[in-house]
Amino acid sequence: MKRGDILLIGLVVVIALAFIIPRWFDRDSSEKNHNELRTAKITVDGKLFKEVELTQEEQTVEVENEHGLNILKIHDYGIEMIDADCPDKVCLSFGFVDRTGGTIICLPHKLMVEIQGPAEEDGIDATVK
Template sequence: MKRMLSRRDIVLLATLFLCSFVPLAIFGWGGSPVMTAVITVDGATVREIPLTTHEGRETFTVETPGGTNDITVDGHAIAVTNADCHDKICVKSGAIAKKGDAIACLPHKLVIEIR
């Protein structure tokens, strides 16, 4: 009777299994990433807020040539809570807390992005 797996098959499977861990060695084990909210107006950075270490609630106003936006940082999340633009899409988008999320107020050229 013939064997199902030869010695070469076992070596190949073991090599592929070990190679599957190479991305973890290169990119890390995925510990808690440092998240920073970057607020830009017309492409220029206005403020950077480290969300990973932020505690409590903070509200501040960002004034742009087009108007004002009230921004609230609550724990590890950030949101535009009030804006004097006509559509208020930035307010309706709610709070963001994950890396890659963004809020944009196009009339004021304001963007909040979590990096």
């Protein structure tokens, strides 16, 4: 290993940590405001499939279409992909997602789940395509 390698590894790790560490602090503060429910936006092929509230009670959402089947489970203010019949199963490895901005993606089925904050915080009321 040369000196350049060590410099490079150090640089990459520092950049990655600079993004990861602030998230840990963020998590603590977001734990407190569970009184406002967040929603999960489920899109298939770029089109909105369903928007569900992330409740503490369990509920399952099945997404079935010509691409295949995905089963999502909502519990404890978060969402998780529990089953899918896609070839690579990468979507199952996303695990339990419960933070605003978190996403679950199933590439072969063109499915995306995105967690949105309680209110529209970004100041955009609507977008025109």
